[in-house]
Amino acid sequence: MDITRKVLQVSGLNVKVTTDQGQLQLLHDIHFDLNEGQILGLVGESGCGKSITCHSLLQLMDQHTIVEGSIQLGGRELNGLDPKEMRRIRGKEIGFIRQNPMNAFTPVYSIGNQFIETIRTHCKLSKKEAYELAAVSLEKVNLPKPYEILKMYPFQLSGGMLQRVMIAMCMCLKPAVVIADEPTTALDMVNQLQVLTQLERLRSECGTTILLISHDLSVIAEMADEVIVMQHGKIVEQANVFELFDHPANAYTKKLLNARLQLPDPSNKQTVEYAVNF
Numbered sequence: 360m361d362i363t364r365k366v367l368q369v370s371g372l373n374v375k376v377t378t379d380q381g382q383l384q385l386l387h388d389i390h391f392d393l394n395e396g397q398i399l400g401l402v403g404e405s406g407c408g409k410s411i412t413c414h415s416l417l418q419l420m421d422q423h424t425i426v427e428g429s430i431q432l433g434g435r436e437l438n439g440l441d442p443k444e445m446r447r448i449r450g451k452e453i454g455f456i457r458q459n460p461m462n463a464f465t466p467v468y469s470i471g472n473q474f475i476e477t478i479r480t481h482c483k484l485s486k487k488e489a490y491e492l493a494a495v496s497l498e499k500v501n502l503p504k505p506y507e508i509l510k511m512y513p514f515q516l517s518g519g520m521l522q523r524v525m526i527a528m529c530m531c532l533k534p535a536v537v538i539a540d541e542p543t544t545a546l547d548m549v550n551q552l553q554v555l556t557q558l559e560r561l562r563s564e565c566g567t568t569i570l571l572i573s574h575d576l577s578v579i580a581e582m583a584d585e586v587i588v589m590q591h592g593k594i595v596e597q598a599n600v601f602e603l604f605d606h607p608a609n610a611y612t613k614k615l616l617n618a619r620l621q622l623p624d625p626s627n628k629q630t631v632e633y634a635v636n637f
C-alpha cells in the first residue's frame with residue numbers, strides 16, 4: 360500500500376509573459392509532486408526557469424504573466440486564488456527562503472520587529488509570546504544571544520545569519536512546504552553548511568517538505584531525495600538522487616554533471632580542467 364502523502368501537486372504548469380516582441384513562454388508543461396517530508400531538488404543552468412517555477416507556485420508573478428495549469432496544496436487549488444487568501448497561505452502554509460536574504464528584510468526595522476510581525480500575522484499570540492517564541496527559534500538555528508539579534512537591524516547580520524533567521528521564522532510557523540530558492544548561493548562554506556544543516560532539521564523536526572532550488576549539484580546531491588532537471592523551461596529528467604547522479608538518462612543531465620569543476624590530481628602536473636561548455 361502506498362502511504363506517501365502528496366503535499367503539493369503541480370500539473371500542466373505553463374507560464375507565459377507578454378513582452379514588446381509578443382508572447383514568450385517561460386515554462387512548458389511542468390508536472391511534479393512534492394511528497395510529505397521529502398526534499399525535492401530542482402537544478403538547471405542559469406535562466407532555465409527555476410525561479411519562475413517557484414514564483415509561480417507562490418503566485419508572485421506580475422500581472423503581465425499568464426500562469427496556466429494546476430498547483431494544488433493539500434488538494435486545494437492555488438492558481439487563481441484570491442490574492443488576500445494567497446497572502447495568508449504564503450508564510451503559514453508555504454514558506455519562502457529567498458536567494459538574497461538582504462532583500463527579504465526591510466532595512467529600517469529591527470529583526471525582532473519583523474520576526475514578531477510575521478509570527479503575529481499568522482498566529483494569535485501576544486507581542487511578548489511572539490518575542491519569546493522568536494528567541495527560542497533563533498537558538499534552535501544556532502544563533503547565539505537571540506535577544507541581542509532581535510534588537511539588531513538586517514545590515515548588522517551576515518547573509519548566513521539572515522538565512523538562518525528566515526529558517527527560524529519557518530520553524531515557528533511550521534508550513535507544510537518550504538521553497539528554498541538558492542539558499543546558499545551567496546554564502547561561504549561554513550555558512551553554507553550551517554544553513555543546510557538547519558534546513559535538514561526543519562525537515563526532520565517539523566516534517567516540512569522542501570523544494571530546494573540550486574545550481575550547485577553538490578548541495579543537491581547532499582540534501583535531495585529526488586531531483587528534477589530543467590532546461591529551457593522544461594523538465595528534462597526526474598529521478599531519485601542516487602539514480603540521477605549514478606545513471607543519468609538524459610543527455611543534458613549528463614552534460615550538467617560533467618560540467619562540474621574537475622579538480623586536478625595533485626600527483627599529476629596537468630592543467631586544471633574546467634568542463635563548463637554548455
Ligand SMILES: Nc1ncnc2c1ncn2[C@@H]1O[C@H](COP(=O)(O)OP(=O)(O)OP(=O)(O)O)[C@@H](O)[C@H]1O
Pocket residue numbers: 376378383385403404405406407408409410411412574
Ligand atoms: N518578466 C519576464 N519577462 C521576460 N522574461 C523573463 C521574465 N522573467 C524571467 N524571464 C526569463 O525567464 C527565464 C527563466 O528565468 P529564471 O529567473 O526562472 O531563471 P533561473 O533558472 O532561476 O536562473 P538563475 O539560476 O540565474 O537564478 C530567463 O531566461 C529569464 O530571462
